[in-house]
Amino acid sequence: SAGMAVVRELWQMRLDLARRPTAPDRPLPPGVTVRAFVPGQDEEAWRRVNSRAFAHHPEQGRMTSADLRAREAEPWFDPAGFLLAERDGVLLGSVWTKVHPAGEHGDEPVGEIYVVGVDPDAQGLGLGGALTDLGLTHLTVTGLRSAILYTEAANEVAIRTYRRAGFVRSGVDVMFGDDTPRSPSGATMAP
Template sequence: MTLTAEQVRAQLPDLARAAQEVDGVAPLSEQTLLNARHGAPDGESPDGEGPAMVWHDVDGELIAIAVSDASRASYELVVRPDHRRNGYGASLLDLVVNQVSEEGAARVWAHGDLPTARSLATSHGLHVVRELWKMARPVDGEPGIEEPSLPTGFASRRFEPGADDEAWLGVNARAFAHHPEQGRMTLADLRERMDQDWFDPTGLLLIEDVTGERPVLAASHWTKIEPPGAAEGEVYVVAVDPAYQGRGLGRAVTTLGLAHLAAAGVRTIDLYVEGDNAPAIATYRGWGFDKASADVMYAL
């Protein structure tokens, strides 16, 4: 490894784009790219915690990398298309597998579960332990997108950066208390996303309980169009405070977001759901969504 970690982080987005152009699927998650951007100068944090990176480079070009999440519980790997079939992916996966054997924690994501990734994982004795489905529907598909309707005592509005940050984080944390990634979002994580080019506060829709002296945030739907003006929009984060579950807010806030995306001019809407969440999958199918692809986590 002749490149510095700083140089690697600078080249990482280009490597990810090159792989996506060939494979048709992003090889690294949004959170992984954000984590890598703010990693330690040498690729390792001083206390041995936080994101880790190991990579291969040739003539000053980053050609392959394995990047961990903040807790080092999972890794993502990508090899530049014109350098594949040279053993770079296998050598990086060897390092990750050794991490699994020593700590019993590290796992590996295969975004899109492409045949080459599946073959590499199985050759190292890994098996599927988790699936994250991508489901999608055309805006003009059937059934049509519902007209938003709120239960009595609730009102909707747009997110106000700075004023709503803490309240939104509170609802998000409670709604995703048992989620391995989303439930850990911090104020720094939120503001980092708000700094991205795709962030649009008008696309973060809030539902408030307005029956008391002051409004109380009860649910939210964060939509995403990346890049701005793209033909595909995403149901990014839907959260309902557990204290307000059972009042129809999940459906209400979801339809608010779908209607917003349709009005923004996207042609397709997608979302992500755990592959073993049968009730949620059935609900989304009822709204016209079908499975488009899957991200798969492998482990020993």
């Protein structure tokens, strides 16, 4: 009613882990292995791939070493739920999970697929879906009954991957703003 345009739409998606499709986890591409993140060893390789995977994203793609260390210091951080996919020692992608305590998203603890990132050079191999499945398996094995994630409404590839895993949209945050084109400095530009 104020004449403002939608500038960003963020979906929350939710999955009842007990109703998760019973098919086995999607296979990893040939030659790809998965291991847990090792604090003090894997930060820079992960940041490099994360920056490439999220080059277009206003927050995730600009994560600094200090930002990553701050997350590692959070009480929810668990390297066992931060899985790295490699081929011949080269990081191709990752899935990072977290657990929210009871009360944050309901009466019980809730798992989250916090970040799934695949290096652009490794996209198209099915790695995003395989990593999502491995993250969900990790959350299920820890005894959680539900999982959430957040994704941009415009990210159709991610939404297809998450729906295939059984997620459904459970909430939407919408950011409205002036849709006047702006220069990188923030100055209004003529159309």
